[in-house]
Amino acid sequence: MNKTIKTRTKNKIAKIVSNKRKIRRFLFNRDGTECFYCNTRLNFETATIDHLIPKSQGGSDNLDNLVLACHECNIGKGAKSLNEFIGSKLKVVV
Numbered sequence: 001m002n003k004t005i006k007t008r009t010k011n012k013i014a015k016i017v018s019n020k021r022k023i024r025r026f027l028f029n030r031d032g033t034e035c036f037y038c039n040t041r042l043n044f045e046t047a048t049i050d051h052l053i054p055k056s057q058g059g060s061d062n063l064d065n066l067v068l069a070c071h072e073c074n075i076g077k078g079a080k081s082l083n084e085f086i087g088s089k090l091k092v093v094v
């Protein structure tokens with residue numbers, strides 16, 4: 001990899017990271033500081049961005065398909081749809 005490509009790749013990654021931070025900031029302002037699924041209070045640095053409709057099921061990257069979730073919920077939800085995930089959570093509670 002030559003220097004120019006390396007720098008370009010670095011810049012690209014930096015851009016993606018800063019976009020993610022912007023999205024997270026937007027979601028914090030829109031939805032508050034709690035996990036969308038379990039209401040755990042989130043820390044700005046550790047909150048994850050989750051797709052309501054998973055990308056694997058055709059969900060988009062639009063802001064109306066994105067919510068903040070804690071790490072556990074994001075991992076637990078994985079590629080499940082919103083209904084499947086909430087259904088599985090309710091079973092745990094009941």
Ligand SMILES: [Zn+2]
Nearest residue numbers: 035038070073
């Ligand atoms: Zn959660």
